[in-house]
Amino acid sequence: MWARHRPAFVAFNVLTLAGALAVLLTHLGDAAANAGSAAFWVMVVLAVLAGTQAFAAEIGPERVHVTVAPTVCFTFAILLTWGLWPAAATQAVACAVIAWRLRRTPSAAAVAAARYTLALGAAAVILWLGNPDPFRDNGGTSLATDALSVVAAGVAWLAVYGLLFLGTRIGEGLPWRRALVVVRDQVLFNSALLVLSPVLALAARINVAYLPLAIIPLVAVQRLARLSTQRETIARQDPLTGLANRTGLRAAYDRLVVGFPARPGVTAPVRPSLLVLDLDRFKQVNDALGHDIGDQLLVAVAGRLPPVDPRLGVAARLGGDEFAILARTDDPHGLAEEVVRGLRRPVYLEGLRVDVTASVGVATDDGEGFHTLLRHADVAMYEAKQRGDAIATYDMRSDRSSPAQLRLLADFRRALEVDDTVRLRAHYQPQVSLSTGHVEAVEALLRWDHPRLGPVNAEDIVALAEHTPVMVMLTRRMIDRVTAQVADWNAAGLGLRASLNVSTRDLYSEDLIDHLAQRIAYHHIPPGQVQIELTESAILADVRRAQGPLRRIADLGVTICLDDFGTGYSSLQHLRRLPISEIKIDKSFIAGMAHNRDDAAIVRSTIELARSLHIRTVAEGVEDDLTHKLLAKARCDLAQGWHTARAMAPEELPAWLTAHDARRAA
Known part of the structure; x- marks a missing residue:
């Protein structure tokens, strides 16, 4: 005071x-x-x-x-x-x-x-x-x-x-x-x-x-006090770099936040910000040069971190190749830029040049405590790494692990467990032949109406569930819904092929492939009426590993579609050894082809190459008549988008098909 x-x-x-x-x-x-x-x-x-x-x-x-x-x-x-x-x-x-x-x-x-x-x-x-x-x-x-x-x-x-x-x-x-x-x-x-x-x-x-005899017990007391202090210091310090460890970082947070709370009538001090940085390709250095060289690199990185006034913060090594800086600063992003600049110069270790880069996540304390601040900085760091950027600031919208989103994921899991057919449904978007105008297929899209929040964006909930066991549960439910729906349409005289999306986690699950085969046999539907959609990035992550599961799916008679094609910068020549029946050209190229020559050229060349390999092409995101005509001229097979129809509930599809056929006949 x-x-x-x-x-x-x-x-x-x-x-x-x-x-x-x-x-x-x-x-x-x-x-x-x-x-x-x-x-x-x-x-x-x-x-x-x-x-x-x-x-x-x-x-x-x-x-x-x-x-x-x-x-x-x-x-x-x-x-x-x-x-x-x-x-x-x-x-x-x-x-x-x-x-x-x-x-x-x-x-x-x-x-x-x-x-x-x-x-x-x-x-x-x-x-x-x-x-x-x-x-x-x-x-x-x-x-x-x-x-x-x-x-x-x-x-x-x-x-x-x-x-x-x-x-x-x-x-x-x-x-x-x-x-x-x-x-x-x-x-x-x-x-x-x-x-x-x-x-x-x-x-x-x-x-x-x-x-003088009193010196003996006093020396002993003094020695014990010094050892106690040293033990406490060691407990808060990383032995390799000399920086604070996670315990020391927590103590510094307590000193900066808990120790200096805002008081009535007194201007609150700047709340501390936390930078978490993770070295890029550090594992390659360890594997190629050995752990001793890796340790030398970590020491060199620690020496290049910006100096921090002990009264205003601390630099720490959290473990492995992960470092952190906690500091009271008005410009945390500027501090992150200083970190990136400091690491830009190459490090020479035993005559070898090692280039150092890092992904830095920045988060500012919001009063929810040390663990929340550390998690926010971690989320930002992984966001930077995923985007390929050097620095990213925490954004709640990109946080897939916030308490609110974890509660949302828990609610979604309960809906899957009880098989809530009222609020958890599959809607279907038609795919129309560009040569005949006939509806040949539909894509199954998830729709979830939360009992309290209302409709939830499907992309958001899939992103939350993607790396959890909930994703497997979702795929099972979608297989159940789609195969049952195809059987119902067959009984009504509508012979439509239905596509459903599958994640990378699902692709390598033996149980799910067996489950797919079991549901197709149970409903007595032709396997070719079910199509699995996988993203290009999911397959390209490990093409050799993907070959086995894809071949098993193709052996069932189920066709395979490569979704979001073009975003992974691959070529069909690279994927020709995989049993791909269809590619879906990413909507980012489709949306721009009417006014961007480069996008139009990419779409035309992709269609031509696919035709030469006897692979069907689907254009997604077709939203206007001009794009529809350009795709027809380029001899694309199918179009999907709002220009034709939005996704609809399965009971609405027969009436829409009747109206569509009437318009086409007229």
Whole structure:
């Protein structure tokens, strides 16, 4: 809070220094007390030596730096034995040594010394009220009073020091709730040190030779504290690159978001953005050059990431070849561009040149938590990789895994499981011969009317289901619906071929091919009246692997159509060894052929090549009469699109066919 009001924080430090000075001035009489005592100087030397062993530790989720040094047990023992002034002076010297070792400013050392002096002053007041000399040689009833005085003095020291430390941390910008956690840990550490002070005071009174023995347990405590800090650092750090790991990234998020919430009347800080980058073709480097070279590449990439101010973010390696940068920035896209520029220069590893590229996903925190932010950045990164772009920013519309879409997928699955024939249906779009005008076939298209959301776009729901077991369930239902419908049309005298779409996942499922054969036999329909449509990209992903399943389908007598032809940049010569009966020219070429010479040339050459290979051609997306005539002139076989008819419910098709035949006859 005070970090936004710098004068108030400065005033707090000035008051701390002034208070410490006032306390010292009131105890000048202690300055020379017992100055010649050997035990006193041994205690001073030990306190200073303890200061040389100080180190900075990180406490709490915010990773706040605090100083760990066991000087307090010696200076509090000096207070118990020789008074406030010697204790405060020794602590000031120790603070100077600590500041020198940890490279702190003189002003920071002065404020720390003042804080200790005020805490020692509070303890001195309690000792004076309870017993001016709790370690005098007597016995009887004063033992309880002495012990109570020492305990109360320790509590007073902790209370004053804790309050001053809290004020300092809040003044540095740490929210008070988080500051309380840090102060709690600091108070616990100092409590353990204060417990040793009475033992040291007694040792100084009995035999000064016992004092150095205190170093042994203190060194052990210091060592354990250092090891604990190192273990915590290792737990948050990637051992290969030295960057933060996923745990460290989460801690940085807590520090930036949870640790600095927006407050009424205060301008909220810029919410952090997360960049997730995945190296392209890293597996090829590992496979070709070995994992040692791959590790060297990862280290080189880590060194090329933009530097991040620890107060504003962190760079991390999430695992494998995936890195992340979390940062408060007004321009996350600019930071992503800086990442891409940094990786553009080739890396030379053992004389080999390795070109590095990466796909970067960018997401800005929306207040839903770390895991949501990380998922959004992952979604954006995969979107960039899929589009072939270097950078992509998270867009909810392209997120197939948001909670709302997962709920939608769950609803769709339930509709498939109960076989909801009212809301989940197949509509059919006619395919008309361009030479005769006769309707030769139809394509089955999914239609789903959600009970709450209404009609759902079929492309959206298929994209959600495509890489899940739901896709297999959908294909089974469509096979059931289409084969049953073809049988009904045959009984009504309508001999139509019906096409249905199948995904790559379905293509390699033995069960689905068996299911298709079983439904065709069950309904006693000619296999040639059922056609399977597969996208060009699905087959081109692995032509050799696709040959077996496609041959099994063709052996059933079922014809195969290659959908969206042209988008995969393949040629029919490449696919001629596959049992393809029909290709469907992608609508992006059909829509442009009336006004784009290149599109028209692509469509004409595709039709000619297909005819030479005795493959039927279908033009999808025909929406105007001019395109219809151009396709007929190019000798395309079938046309499908709104120019002829939209997809319709199966019970509407007979009436539409009658009207269509009447128009054709007229």
